[in-house]
Amino acid sequence: TPGHSFTCGGDPMTFLEMTITATGQVEVSASGLNTKNLYELYAVGSATGGITSRTYIGVFVTDTAGAATATVRRSASGTTVNTPSYNEATSGWAAAQVSDIGTLPVDAVIIAFSRGPWSTATGCYNTVNNACDSSAGAADAQLANPDVTDSSMVQFLTCPEAHDDKCNSTCDSIEVTGSDSGDVDLVECSQVHNGSYPWTCGGDPGHDWILDLANATVSAINANAYNLYEVYVLPSLDSPLSAREYFGVFVTDSTGTASNAQIRAPSGGVTSYPPPTPSYDEATTGWPAASTSQLSGLPKDVHFFLFSRGPWGTASCYNTVTSNCDSSGAASSTELANPDVTDSSMVQFVSCVDPCPDNGGDCDRLISGLFFYEPENLLLTSVCKPPGDDCSAPVDTQTRWGWTIPGKQFWERGAMQNKMHVLDNCEENA
Numbered sequence: 001t002p003g004h005s006f007t008c009g010g011d012p013m014t015f016l017e018m019t020i021t022a023t024g025q026v027e028v029s030a031s032g033l034n035t036k037n038l039y040e041l042y043a044v045g046s047a048t049g050g051i052t053s054r055t056y057i058g059v060f061v062t063d064t065a066g067a068a069t070a071t072v073r074r075s076a077s078g079t080t081v082n083t084p085s086y087n088e089a090t091s092g093w094a095a096a097q098v099s100d101i102g103t104l105p106v107d108a109v110i111i112a113f114s115r116g117p118w119s120t121a122t123g124c125y126n127t128v129n130n131a132c133d134s135s136a137g138a139a140d141a142q143l144a145n146p147d148v149t150d151s152s153m154v155q156f157l158t159c160p161e162a163h164d165d166k167c168n169s170t171c172d173s174i175e176v177t178g179s180d181s182g183d184v185d186l187v188e189c190s191q192v193h194n195g196s197y198p199w200t201c202g203g204d205p206g207h208d209w210i211l212d213l214a215n216a217t218v219s220a221i222n223a224n225a226y227n228l229y230e231v232y233v234l235p236s237l238d239s240p241l242s243a244r245e246y247f248g249v250f251v252t253d254s255t256g257t258a259s260n261a262q263i264r265a266p267s268g269g270v271t272s273y274p275p276p277t278p279s280y281d282e283a284t285t286g287w288p289a290a291s292t293s294q295l296s297g298l299p300k301d302v303h304f305f306l307f308s309r310g311p312w313g314t315a316s317c318y319n320t321v322t323s324n325c326d327s328s329g330a331a332s333s334t335e336l337a338n339p340d341v342t343d344s345s346m347v348q349f350v351s352c353v354d355p356c357p358d359n360g361g362d363c364d365r366l367i368s369g370l371f372f373y374e375p376e377n378l379l380l381t382s383v384c385k386p387p388g389d390d391c392s393a394p395v396d397t398q399t400r401w402g403w404t405i406p407g408k409q410f411w412e413r414g415a416m417q418n419k420m421h422v423l424d425n426c427e428e429n430a
Helices: 086-092 280-286
Strands: 015-020 026-031 037-044 055-061 068-071 109-117 154-158 174-176 183-188 207-212 217-221 227-234 245-251 258-262 300-311 349-352 365-368 370-373 403-405 408-410 421-424
Touching: 015 207, 026 055, 026 207, 026 217, 055 068, 055 086, 183 300, 245 258, 245 280
Parallel strands: none
Antiparallel strands: 015 026, 015 370, 026 068, 037 055, 037 109, 109 154, 154 370, 174 300, 183 207, 183 349, 207 217, 217 258, 227 245, 227 300, 300 349, 365 421, 403 408
């Protein structure tokens, strides 16, 4: 971040999002962070300032996969910062409320620090009693993680402009050339469909779906667990599903997470439909990684369409053509029994480029939630009001659709009722 007066850490991260519930509770969703780690959140006046005047928000932990879908927790003593036990960090301490943050300037950002692992080995906790405490009371013992100080390294901080999130506006196609880069949002079908497109929408759960074009990987959380998804491209949203072109398959894990899940396609491509159904091994390692270079007629404009083919199995067996719960030695290498995608299958997610396009105003992009980014990749931005408004004018909550938190303006839109939306200045930061 240009001009910042703090040092940056290097923790990994696929995505990290902080949201505020309708009751003001602070929650996080994350994937690809350090595993079994304790993180601590603060608010500061701006990204270019220091961290000495930080305001404590609370803590959360990641699991064995580096993921988190959690309520941020803080001690019952309010603003007093201390170190929790594992149980306090996950359930014992009170849920952090946005009101705990207090009044902040409009350019305030949320910063995340790593306090290190809450566990150093399977079956034990890093407590003040033992670095690998496996005693009966270990989960209730205070963790030994070092405190955040004025010289601690910032791992992540919020930046509205750094991510184009989904909204109920337009949904543009993307041009693929075969040597593509960058990410594209995968938006819930119901947010895209205009009521007249020649396909129908499913209702699979999950959010923060992102397609990495360069690596042909998908990231998402809270999707259907143990699920097989199939990806196609179509030239436009008006196209019938019969015009689809196969791209590949990927799977979610036991928690419904896809953390940079590799999309894979049969070696030699697909020449007839329906395409081959993989075994679990083929869907995860055996088939080659997909690539936009495999698509025909490049370059061309496309939308990526995601379909659910149902569960590939459970924690103990696979859904194969041999048995719907195949636990044999060959089960993972046996063809799955998932139904094919057809011309009448329901669409679950659709790729959208710049779904909140520039409409000529100075404050014209809607961001869902507060997304965290590595500081070195941060784009600075201002928090503004809806398109066409003078960004310096006072907020009038009686005449504009929205609500406020002291010192900061937030706005809600459409069906995403429990998200926090920040309108920012796109044109200055494009």
